Amino acid sequence: MISPDNDRVTIHLGDDGVAQVRLNRPDKMNALDPAMFDGIIEAGHRLGKMKGLRAVVLAGEGRSFCAGLDVSSFARKPAPDEPELTERTHGNSNRFQQAAMVWRKLPVPVIAAVQGVCFGGGLQIASGTDIRVVHPQARMAIMEMKWGLVPDMAGYALWRGLVRDDVLRELVYTNREFTGTEAQGLGLATFVDEDPLARATTIAATIAGRNPQAIRAAKRLSALMQDRATDAILLEESIEQRAIIRSPNQVEAVMAGMEKREPKFDDV
Numbered sequence: 001m002i003s004p005d006n007d008r009v010t011i012h013l014g015d016d017g018v019a020q021v022r023l024n025r026p027d028k029m030n031a032l033d034p035a036m037f038d039g040i041i042e043a044g045h046r047l048g049k050m051k052g053l054r055a056v057v058l059a060g061e062g063r064s065f066c067a068g069l070d071v072s073s074f075a076r077k078p079a080p081d082e083p084e085l086t087e088r089t090h091g092n093s094n095r096f097q098q099a100a101m102v103w104r105k106l107p108v109p110v111i112a113a114v115q116g117v118c119f120g121g122g123l124q125i126a127s128g129t130d131i132r133v134v135h136p137q138a139r140m141a142i143m144e145m146k147w148g149l150v151p152d153m154a155g156y157a158l159w160r161g162l163v164r165d166d167v168l169r170e171l172v173y174t175n176r177e178f179t180g181t182e183a184q185g186l187g188l189a190t191f192v193d194e195d196p197l198a199r200a201t202t203i204a205a206t207i208a209g210r211n212p213q214a215i216r217a218a219k220r221l222s223a224l225m226q227d228r229a230t231d232a233i234l235l236e237e238s239i240e241q242r243a244i245i246r247s248p249n250q251v252e253a254v255m256a257g258m259e260k261r262e263p264k265f266d267d268v
């Protein structure tokens with residue numbers, strides 16, 4: 001177990017390079033309070049530097065993934081030295097956006113296992129992952145409009161390319177609740193499964209068995225695909241491939257395939 005200083009998030013790195021990460025406030029359905037935001041950002045920082053990491057499974061302890069912002073936070077007065085929301089305190093993000101963006105910024109794939117409630121900021125955190133496995137009866141919503149707010153935890157950046165424009169507008173404007181089964185049709189779930197954690201772990205194990213150099217390159221290419229022009233994407237593909245081709249890990253992938261054995265990759 002590799003536990004951050006903050007007990008709101010736990011990390012366990014397995015021998016296969018898969019980190020099991022848990023939002024750890026089950027008595028409050030993992031609702032987001034200041035300590036939870038700190039714990040998520042700190043966990044992302046630790047994972048980003050972790051040797052041997054190949055994939056991450058993100059889930060919530062207890063019966064829910066994340067209920068969104070802890071409503072008691074509405075009564076909290078900002079500290080005098082607290083940065084304005086418009087200040088970029090974490091690269092291109094503020095503190096709250098970073099809780100969702102950190103999963104997209106990690107160099108390895110992140111698979112979310114979503115069960116129970118996944119509302120508001122919880123849905124935006126899940127949306128920051130690469131792949132989302134959701135229980136069919138999970139309860140989900142873009143909740144902010146209920147509180148007279150707009151989604152502001154990187155949702156608009158993360159939903160781009162996932163959800164059709166008019167569908168997203170309806171979900172935001174009405175804050176209506178939908179199931180995990182509906183989420184797949186809407187574009188917010190990759191898979192629906194009765195045991196999302198087991199399915200997510202299986203996917204992560206498969207990824208962990210691939211060339212880690214190529215996996216990280218593929219995630220970088222996926223990140224720029226939405227924003228770059230075609231010419232730039234074509235060039236980035238070539239740059240990544242030139243760095244991988246004939247490298248020891250790429251040769252090992254070929255040899256393992258030809259010899260019908262498990263590959264033994266060097267971590268990057």
